[in-house]
Structure formats: structure tokens, C-alpha cells
Amino acid sequence: xxxxxxxxxxxxxxxxxxxxxxxxxxxxxxxxxxxxxxxxxxxxxxxxxxxxxxxxxxxxxxxxxxxxxxxxxxxxxxxxxxxxxxxxxxxxxxxxxxxxxxxxxxxxxxxxxxxxxxxxxxxxxxxxxxxxxxxxxxxxxxxxxxxxxxxxxxxxxxxxxxxxxxxxxxxxxxxxxxxxxxxxxxxxxxxxxxxxxxxxxxxxxxxxxxxxxxxxxxxxxxxxxxxxxxxxxxxxxxxxxxxxxxxxxxxxxxxxxxxxxxxxxxxxxxxxxxxxxxxxxxxxxxxxxxxxxxxxxxxxxxxxxxxxxxxxxxxxxxxxxxxxxxxxxxxxxxxxxxxxxxxxxxxxxxxxxxxxxxxxxxxxxxxxxxxxxxxxxxxxxxxxxxxxxxxxxxxxxxxxxxxxxxxxxxxxxxxxxxxxxxxxxxxxxxxxxxxxxxxxxxxxxxxxxxxxxxxxxxxxxxxxxxxxxxxxx
Amino acid sequence: xxxxxxxxxxxxxxxxxxxxxxxxxxxxxxxxxxxxxxxxxxxxxxxxxxxxxxxxxxxxxxxxxxxxxxxxxxxxxxxxxxxxxxxxxxxxxxxxxxxxxxxxxxxxxxxxxxxxxxxxxxxxxxxxxxxxxxxxxxxxxxxxxxxxxxxxxxxxxxxxxxxxxxxxxxxxxxxxxxxxxxxxxxxxxxxxxxxxxxxxxxxxxx
Numbered sequence: 001x002x003x004x005x006x007x008x009x010x011x012x013x014x015x016x017x018x019x020x021x022x023x024x025x026x027x028x029x030x031x032x033x034x035x036x037x038x039x040x041x042x043x044x045x046x047x048x049x050x051x052x053x054x055x056x057x058x059x060x061x062x063x064x065x066x067x068x069x070x071x072x073x074x075x076x077x078x079x080x081x082x083x084x085x086x087x088x089x090x091x092x093x094x095x096x097x098x099x100x101x102x103x104x105x106x107x108x109x110x111x112x113x114x115x116x117x118x119x120x121x122x123x124x125x126x127x128x129x130x131x132x133x134x135x136x137x138x139x140x141x142x143x144x145x146x147x148x149x150x151x152x153x154x155x156x157x158x159x160x161x162x163x164x165x166x167x168x169x170x171x172x173x174x175x176x177x178x179x180x181x182x183x184x185x186x187x188x189x190x191x192x193x194x195x196x197x198x199x200x201x202x203x204x205x206x207x208x209x210x211x212x213x214x215x216x217x218x219x220x221x222x223x224x225x226x227x228x229x230x231x232x233x234x235x236x237x238x239x240x241x242x243x244x245x246x247x248x249x250x251x252x253x254x255x256x257x258x259x260x261x262x263x264x265x266x267x268x269x270x271x272x273x274x275x276x277x278x279x280x281x282x283x284x285x286x287x288x289x290x291x292x293x294x295x296x297x298x299x300x301x302x303x304x305x306x307x308x309x310x311x312x313x314x315x316x317x318x319x320x321x322x323x324x325x326x327x328x329x330x331x332x333x334x335x336x337x338x339x340x341x342x343x344x345x346x347x348x349x350x351x352x353x354x355x356x357x358x359x360x361x362x363x364x365x366x367x368x369x370x371x372x373x374x375x376x377x378x379x380x381x382x383x384x385x386x387x388x389x390x391x392x393x394x395x396x397x398x399x400x401x402x403x404x405x406x407x408x409x410x411x412x413x414x415x416x417x418x419x420x421x422x423x424x425x426x427x428x429x430x431x432x433x434x435x436x437x438x439x440x441x442x443x444x445x446x447x448x449x450x451x452x453x454x455x456x457x458x459x460x461x462x463x464x465x466x467x468x469x470x471x472x473x
Numbered sequence: 474x475x476x477x478x479x480x481x482x483x484x485x486x487x488x489x490x491x492x493x494x495x496x497x498x499x500x501x502x503x504x505x506x507x508x509x510x511x512x513x514x515x516x517x518x519x520x521x522x523x524x525x526x527x528x529x530x531x532x533x534x535x536x537x538x539x540x541x542x543x544x545x546x547x548x549x550x551x552x553x554x555x556x557x558x559x560x561x562x563x564x565x566x567x568x569x570x571x572x573x574x575x576x577x578x579x580x581x582x583x584x585x586x587x588x589x590x591x592x593x594x595x596x597x598x599x600x601x602x603x604x605x606x607x608x609x610x611x612x613x614x615x616x617x618x619x620x621x622x623x624x625x626x627x628x629x630x631x632x633x634x635x636x637x638x639x640x641x642x643x644x645x646x647x648x649x650x651x652x653x654x655x656x657x658x659x660x661x662x663x664x665x666x667x668x669x670x671x672x673x674x675x676x677x678x679x
Contacts, residue, residue: 089552098572099581100675101597103628144596177550451654 041121044130045302046283046393053290056080057120070115077114080281080289084394088170088401108140109133117168128162129397135162151443164400164421165440173400173417179444184459185412192410194367195379195386200243202385203271211244221247222259234323245271264288268316274382276316278390284314285390298338306340328360331371346429347372353429370410378405399426414441513622515580516635516674520620523564523582523672528642531560536643547645560646579677584639586610586670588660590653601625602673605636610668618668624678631678636671 005012028035035052043051050056056079058071074094078085085093096102097111110116119125119132126132136157138145146152160166165174172178204210216236219226225247226232235241240249250267251260260267265288269276279285287293295313298305312318319334320327336344347353352370359369376392395401399420407416418434419425425434448456510518535547535557548556558566564584572581587606589595598606601623608616621636641647647663650656663669 093569095569095573099568099583099597100627100630100632101581101583101599101602104597106628141596142593144592148592172553175550175553177548177553447654 039121042123043120044123044126046286047120047130048302049283049287049296049300050290050293053293056290072115072120074112074114077118080286083281085169088172090169091171092168105141109137111141129167131161136160138166138168151439151446161398164398164417164438167398167400170398170401173398173403174440174444176444176447179413179441180448180453180456182408182413183441183445183456184463185414187412187415189410189412192368193365194374194409195381196367197379197386197388199272200239202387203243205385214241214244214246219247221251225251225259225261231323238323238325240325265316274387275390278388278394279316282391282393284318284392288315301338303339304341305338308337312338328371331373331377332356335372335376342427343429344372346427346431350429350431375402375406378402380405414438417441512633512676512678513635516622516633516676517620517637519580519582519674520635520637520672523567524637524639526567527560527564527639530563531645532643535560536645540644540648547649559649580675582672582674584670585673586639588657588670590650590655592655599625599627601634602636605634605673606671609636609638609671621671627675632675633678635674635676637674638668639670639672641665641667641669 025038028037033052035054039051042048057076059073059076061071061073092111094112097106102111106112117133117137118130120130122132127135131137138160139157142157142160146155146157161168167173214236216232219232219235235247248259249270250263252258253260265276265279265285276285280289284296287296295315297311297313299310319330321329321334332347336347352374355364356369356371356374358364359366373388376395377388377390378395379386380389381387389395389405395405400417402420403413403416407420411419414437415434417438417440418436419430421438422434422436425432445456445460449460538545539547539557546554546556547559548554549559549562550556551558551562561584568582568584583594583597585594585598585602585606587603587610589598602625605616605621605623608614608621609619611617618638618640620638623634623636625632625634641650641663642665644665646669647665647667650660650669651662661667
């Protein structure tokens with residue numbers, strides 16, 4: 001036997017290495033938590049948080065070719081991104097391409113499959129918005145647009161989606177009616193107040209009976225858990241206590257009455273379902289939406305983060321400190337506990353922060369200030385209720401989405417569009433003025449004047465009379 | 474010699490099997506398409522429904538509420554303006570719903586015209602559709618105001634194509650089209666009952 005091994009030492013060595021490698025890779029595939037070694041290429045921002053959850057995207061669907069089919073179906077994408085697409089009234093839903101008239105265009109680019117343009121694990125060809133096709137992809141179908149729109153004749157197809165104008169899935173920023181409706185307004189609107197949120201009204205509209213405000217002695221935590229009087233005092237200072245929300249409403253399991261020392265986001269969702277849903281869709285909470293993954297931590301982020309607490313897991317309590325639920329803290333200081341990029345570092349020197357300081361000191365009314373949350377966790381109206389959207393990424397992809405629910409609360413559309421299209425201004429956290437002028441509104445106005453829109457013609461004349469110079473806006 | 478006899482017998486057996494299977498598929502072909510209606514009749518039935526639905530929407534919803542009662546507007550950007558869909562948009566939304574739905578057999582339809590206001594629609598017109606639209610909208614043509622049928626190959630599939638006249642049934646139709654900013658000088662001034670374009674229905678032949 002030993003002589004056989006010596007005679008065939010190269011074969012034995014090859015068998016040992018191959019077998020060992022195969023065993024180890026199998027163990028990584030089926031048993032290990034960290035499967036990084038199996039990842040074929042760097043994943044995109046956001047997806048990198050769930051890259052260990054292969055089945056989030058790769059399904060067990062029947063594959064045409066087991067060697068080349070990825071198993072990533074449209075349903076894989078829609079499971080997470082479907083709601084967002086529906087809210088944006090997706091400009092290019094798949095159903096738009098089902099008519100056989102589109103066959104000639106689909107030969108150039110298969111618009112019926114998400115992964116035609118968004119192919120993961122290909123960092124070398126990944127452009128902004130996780131697009132993995134060349135930037136002039138609009139040309140496949142929209143040659144006729146450049147031929148027929150005079151304003152667009154000199155534009156390049158490479159600039160459709162990168163100049164702060166169009167977006168394949170969400171084209172609402174440049175809806176002509178919207179542009180004309182907001183034409184001619186001053187850069188800083190006369191009234192600049194955020195709408196107030198009304199969670200208690202919303203809670204009662206869900207059918208809950210009003211409760212009496214609670215005193216410190218009304219706290220219903222078991223005696224053995226009431227060890228820190230500061231906690232009770234903190235809770236008593238909050239809107240929870242004023243609304244009659246007691247300890248067991250968060251710490252208790254309704255079915256069994258058991259006490260939960262550290263309740264998670266599912267406890268918050270009992271009353272704040274919309275906010276928790278948003279949190280789980282954004283980059284702060286998306287890992288929590290996958291049971292096997294732990295919470296997101298600053299150490300896992302790709303943006304620059306402060307080194308203080310790299311492994312602190314993100315949850316509702318990270319920003320809404322337990323028992324204090326200080327919304328002013330959550331709106332700015334909580335963000336700056338972790339974020340350490342240029343935009344964040346410039347915030348405290350910005351005009352937005354000056355307004356925020358004045359609101360905190362009471363020198364300006366509530367809703368006048370601009371905190372981090374003002375822009376990144378915008379207040380939205382849903383069925384009469386004003387709700388804070390906790391998906392911090394919802395209006396960043398693309399950033400023109402900030403126009404309607406954020407910037408235009410205080411600024412004219414022209415001013416806001418100019419600012420959002422200026423990356424250097426964004427890095428300085430809007431300290432200074434935009435350096436370029438977005439032409440979209442001007443083209444739409446010219447078109448309206450050409451077709452004889454009397455309201456726009458009158459407004460144009462009025463604006464010209466104010467400045468005594470021809471308005472191209 | 475033995476191998477030659479064996480080869481011959483095997484070849485005969487294979488030929489017999491093939492012949493039997495061909496006979497069987499011939500029986501299947503002889504039974505006809507599911508339901509037994511020719512594509513032309515199915516397309517005409519669809520046209521009847523589509524024409525009627527659009528007429529109701531254009532006259533009893535849009536024309537009545539916009540032109541007569543003046544309580545709401547119809548606008549191309551209906552969502553932005555909290556307005557009614559234009560009849561052509563109503564038609565297209567329905568077409569896309571059908572495209573997306575599970576059906577007993579595949580068919581599709583669209584509304585097209587030789588005088589398109591939407592360049593994005595115009596670019597999809599195939600040679601057959603252009604021919605058919607010209608026929609049903611040309612007063613000099615034998616097909617004017619009537620159906621035109623043809624065939625075409627798209628994406629590797631052969632289609633029956635039926636083009637049916639789309640008439641101006643309400644003032645809401647011709648007023649808007651005659652005044653649209655995308656209207657070219659060569660476009661006609663439409664009036665009641667003019668053929669403004671055609672409903673294009675496609676049914677795959679296999």
C-alpha cells in the first residue's frame with residue numbers, strides 16, 4: 001500500500017487537495033454563515049447588505065440551462081422593489097413590452113427582464129443606479145424622440161438618465177403639467193413649514209379607544225423590572241405616556257402576557273406599521289427583513305462611518321432611544337452618531353442647520369427647521385395622515401424624487417432642480433448656490449408659449465416685467 | 474448479409490413508427506384550433522367589444538363630464554392633474570392589462586393612426602399595419618371605413634392582423650386631436666364620424 005502511494009504520489013496529492021477543497025467548499029455552501037468566498041464579484045450598494053442571503057434573489061425556478069441561468073427572476077426583484085415601482089407609476093413596466101409590436105425593439109435590449117440592465121456581481125460594468133448596460137441604453141427605442149423634439153436634438157443619449165432629467169422607472173420629476181404648475185415661483189417660498197405628523201390621530205382612526213394620560217406611578221412593568229427610576233421618568237416625558245401607552249404595550253406579548261426585556265421592531269409595528277415597513281425597506285433595516293441576517297451595523301456600511309460604535313446593530317431604538325423617543329434627537333443627532341461623510345460633516349455649517357437651531361430654540365415655529373430627517377425621512381401624506389417615510393433611500397434613487405416631498409416644500413422647482421443636479425453643492429450640504437441651470441422647465445415653458453397657453457404667456461410677461469430682462473427660466 | 478437484413482428490418486420498423494406518429498398528428502391538425510373559430514371572426518368579435526367600450530367611455534364619460542357638465546378635465550397627464558384618462562389612454566391601459574393577463578389564447582390589440590400624435594406609438598408601426606391603416610382611412614380605398622386583414626411575422630411568430638376603423642364618435646375626440654400641439658400641418662381636420670385611425674388586432678397563427 002505504502003509503495004503504491006509512493007509510486008502514485010502525484011495522484012494521491014491531487015486527490016487529497018481536490019477532495020479537501022471540495023469538502024471545504026461544500027461546508028461553506030451548506031453550513032457556514034459567512035459565504036463570502038463563494039461570491040462571484042462585488043455586489044452593489046444596498047445589496048451588499050444581504051449578499052449572504054443568496055436565496056433572496058436566486059430562486060429554485062426551473063432553469064433553461066443550469067450552467068448559465070442564474071435563477072434570478074423578475075419576481076425576485078419585485079419582492080423588494082415592487083411597491084416602490086408601483087408608487088412611482090413605473091414608466092417602463094414589463095407589461096408595456098408584451099405587445100408583439102415591441103419585438104423589433106426587444107431584439108436590441110430585452111426590457112422584459114430586470115437583470116438585462118441590472119446584473120449583479122459585475123462591479124466592473126456597474127454604473128450608478130446599479131445599471132450594467134452602457135449609459136445610452138435609451139437609444140435602443142427612443143431614436144424617434146431626439147428626431148422629433150427640437151429641444152433634444154443636440155443632446156446625447158448618454159445624458160438621458162445622468163443629467164438630473166429622466167429616470168427609466170420614475171419619470172415624474174419632469175411631468176410637463178407639474179413643471180408648468182410650479183413655474184415662476186421665488187427661490188425661497190414665502191411659507192416654509194413642514195406639515196405636522198399626527199400619529200395619535202392615525203392610531204385612533206384605526207379604531208383604538210382614547211386613553212387617559214399616564215403618571216409615573218401608573219407604569220405597569222413588573223416590579224422586578226422597575227429597577228431604574230430614570231427609565232420610568234424618561235417614559236413619562238414622552239408622547240407615549242401622554243397617549244396612555246404603558247410599559248406592557250411594548251414589552252408585553254399580547255397572547256401570553258410574557259415580558260420581553262428588549263422588544264424589537266415588531267413591537268413598534270403594532271402601532272407604527274407604516275414607519276416600520278419603510279424602515280425594513282431602507283438601508284437601515286433591510287437586513288432585518290431577512291430572518292437569518294442580523295441587524296445592519298456601521299462596520300458593514302460602505303459609506304464612511306464614525307469609528308465609535310462599529311458593531312452597534314441598527315434598530316428603531318438606535319435613533320429613537322428607548323423610553324425617551326426624542327424625535328428631535330432622532331432627526332439629526334442620531335444620524336451624526338454614525339454618519340461621517342462630507343455631506344454630513346458640512347451640515348452643521350449649512351443654512352439648513354441654522355434654521356434647525358432656530359426651531360430648537362423656539363425662535364422659529366415647529367416645522368421651519370431642516371434637519372437630516374427633513375430631507376431623508378420625508379413627511380408624506382397618506383389618506384389624510386402625515387407619516388414620516390422611514391425608508392431613507394426612497395427619495396435618493398434618483399435624487400429628483402426629493403423634489404415633490406422635500407425640496408419644493410420651501411423652494412421653487414427651478415432652484416431645487418438646479419441644486420439636486422449639482423454634486424459639489426450636495427457635498428457641501430447646500431452651502432452656497434447651484435452653479436448650473438436645469439433647462440427642463442425652460443423648454444416646457446417655450447413649448448407652452450408656442451401652443452398659445454395663455455396662463456403661461458401672462459406669467460412670462462409678468463416675470464419679465466419684474467426683472468426687465470427677457471426670462472428664459 | 475445478416476447485418477444488412479437486420480438494418481433493413483430496423484429501418485422499416487422506424488419508418489412504420491414515424492408514419493403512425495404522422496397520422497396521429499394529422500388527426501390532431503384535422504380537429505382545428507381550440508373553439509373552432511377562425512382568427513378573422515375572433516378579431517371581429519373583439520373589435521365589436523373594444524369599439525363599444527371606447528364609444529361609451531368617450532361619449533358618456535369624457536364628453537359628458539368634460540364638454541357638457543364641465544365638472545372635470547381629461548388630460549394626457551391624468552394622474553398629475555387628477556383628471557380623466559383620454560379615450561386613447563383608456564384604450565391603451567386596457568390593452569396593457571390584456572397583454573399582462575393569462576388568456577386561453579394569445580392576442581393583442583392597439584390603437585394606431587396614419588396621423589399619430591404620439592411619436593412613440595408611431596415608431597412601432599410595421600409595414601403591414603401602415604398598409605392597413607392607409608387602406609381603412611383613405612376615402613378612395615375600397616377598405617375605407619371597413620376592416621382590412623393581412624398577415625405578418627413578428628419576433629419569429631406569424632400573426633393574423635386585423636385593422637378596423639376607429640371613428641370620431643364624440644366632440645371630445647376631434648376637438649382635442651385637431652388642436653393638439655403635436656399635430657402636423659399635413660394632418661386632416663377631423664369631424665364627426667371621420668375615420669381617425671384603426672384598431673389593430675393581432676392573433677398568432679400558431
